[in-house]
Amino acid sequence: GQSLEQPSEVTAVEGAIVQINCTYQTSGFYGLSWYQQHDGGAPTFLSYNGLDGLEETGRFSSFLSRSDSYGYLLLQELQMKDSASYFCAALMNRDDKIIFGKGTRLHILP
Amino acid sequence: NAGVMQNPRHLVRRRGQEARLRCSPMKGHSHVYWYRQLPEEGLKFMVYLQKENIIDESGMPKERFSAEFPKEGPSILRIQQVVRGDSAAYFCASSPPVAGAYNEQFFGPGTRLTVL
Numbered sequence: 001g002q003s004l005e006q007p008s009e010v011t012a013v014e015g016a017i018v019q020i021n022c023t024y025q026t027s028g029f030y031g032l033s034w035y036q037q038h039d040g041g042a043p044t045f046l047s048y049n050g051l052d053g054l055e056e057t058g059r060f061s062s063f064l065s066r067s068d069s070y071g072y073l074l075l076q077e078l079q080m081k082d083s084a085s086y087f088c089a090a091l092m093n094r095d096d097k098i099i100f101g102k103g104t105r106l107h108i109l110p
Numbered sequence: 111n112a113g114v115m116q117n118p119r120h121l122v123r124r125r126g127q128e129a130r131l132r133c134s135p136m137k138g139h140s141h142v143y144w145y146r147q148l149p150e151e152g153l154k155f156m157v158y159l160q161k162e163n164i165i166d167e168s169g170m171p172k173e174r175f176s177a178e179f180p181k182e183g184p185s186i187l188r189i190q191q192v193v194r195g196d197s198a199a200y201f202c203a204s205s206p207p208v209a210g211a212y213n214e215q216f217f218g219p220g221t222r223l224t225v226l
Contacts, residue, residue: 050213101152103151
């Protein structure tokens with residue numbers, strides 16, 4: 001089967017750093033994406049790792065290790081507006097479907 | 111450049127009725143994906159279409175569900191004889207003919223289907 005595992009909830013303090021881990025078990029793995037979804041909203045793309053290593057986009061960074069079937073999303077300088085659900089998603093083949101994890105709900109405390 | 115459009119945003123149906131969900135991809139995008147999301151759950155892939163072709167329907171239930179993406183007009187996800195378990199948010203996403211560096215999919219606002 002194909003599955004992605006990530007924690008269901010994470011709590012952090014405003015201004016802090018938080019890491020959301022994702023392990024995957026898929027066939028035909030091409031790359032790992034991260035999407036953000038606010039309550040009642042649509043998923044929006046955050047980052048993509050096609051190669052091993054760290055990708056940095058402003059306050060957000062994402063990491064991939066293919067040998068460990070593992071990735072993470074790192075959010076720095078947390079803001080209240082970052083309270084949302086974060087989904088890791090495995091791209092199966094280029095131009096193909098995405099398999100989503102169940103999402104991590106990030107709670108941010110003032 | 112308008113984003114992915116879906117309509118209706120909310121749809122209420124009684125058991126046994128049909129539900130038709132529409133998705134217009136972003137301008138220039140020829141790949142359409144449909145996902146279903148249950149409350150407190152991730153998105154589950156249903157079907158991937160290109161114009162007039164179903165590329166991958168491995169996530170579609172075998173019965174009552176169908177999808178199309180005609181040469182002209184929006185993509186349609188059709189659910190016949192709806193049951194309460196079909197109540198969910200249905201998201202459509204699109205991507206361009208040639209994948210960009212990030213293989214990003216652009217999501218519409220979703221259609222929230224409620225079956226009474």
